[in-house]
């Protein structure tokens with residue numbers, strides 16, 4: 001049974017030498033370093049979330065409020081600095097362009113590697129289906145990912161990550177780099193995957209998307225949960241009204 005339990009979770013990013021970039025500080029060095037200077041950024045601050053099968057959570061909040069970091073914690077990319085993270089079920093994370101690929105490897109090898117990491121066998125049929133979904137030229141399969149544009153790279157990552165259903169689907173806002181045609185096609189495939197997944201967590205600035213897809217929206221602010229809002233399912237009455245008007 002799929003579940004996610006985060007209990008009082010914090011994530012601190014260490015800032016290695018980040019205070020020494022200014023010229024003044026480089027020249028004056030230790031002389032101007034204030035005592036007790038913070039050398040971390042707390043990106044996620046004391047967050048508790050419980051999700052069971054059927055939960056669809058939207059993560060909202062301004063830039064830098066901790067949405068992506070929270071998704072990475074759930075995906076196991078980062079361990080928490082404190083608190084407890086317990087996730088059960090197979091997780092498909094769609095977390096962005098640099099997630100888990102080697103840009104020097106050719107596209108086909110990257111796809112095979114990503115499939116193996118998620119416990120799937122990269123058979124010829126699976127690889128062909130994924131490549132057909134990308135709509136990229138056949139020959140590009142044998143080119144290193146370094147030669148792909150952002151949108152092309154996203155097509156490859158999206159097609160691979162969504163090739164199989166997931167228990168837990170984690171989505172960061174990332175479809176922005178693909179063109180309109182692929183975005184429409186991707187949203188259809190995504191909605192299909194969302195409907196099959198037990199738990200879905202989406203980080204986005206797109207409120208209508210969150211309201212269409214989620215059962216609740218968590219608003220983050222400086223890494224903390226500022227509020228949690230339940231999303232009302234569209235009432236059958238208003239649907240009937242709309243149908244009658246049409």
Ligand SMILES: Nc1ncnc2c1ncn2[C@@H]1O[C@H](COP(=O)(O)OP(=O)(O)OP(=O)(O)O)[C@@H](O)[C@H]1O
Nearest residue numbers: 013014041043061062063064065066067068069070
């Ligand atoms: N690798 C990193 N090293 C240091 N600090 C980081 C790192 N990644 C993110 N941060 C910091 O952590 C905080 C949260 O960032 P995060 O990317 O999780 O926010 P976000 O809500 O997803 O933002 P956006 O809406 O812009 O995507 C920010 O203050 C950011 O500067």
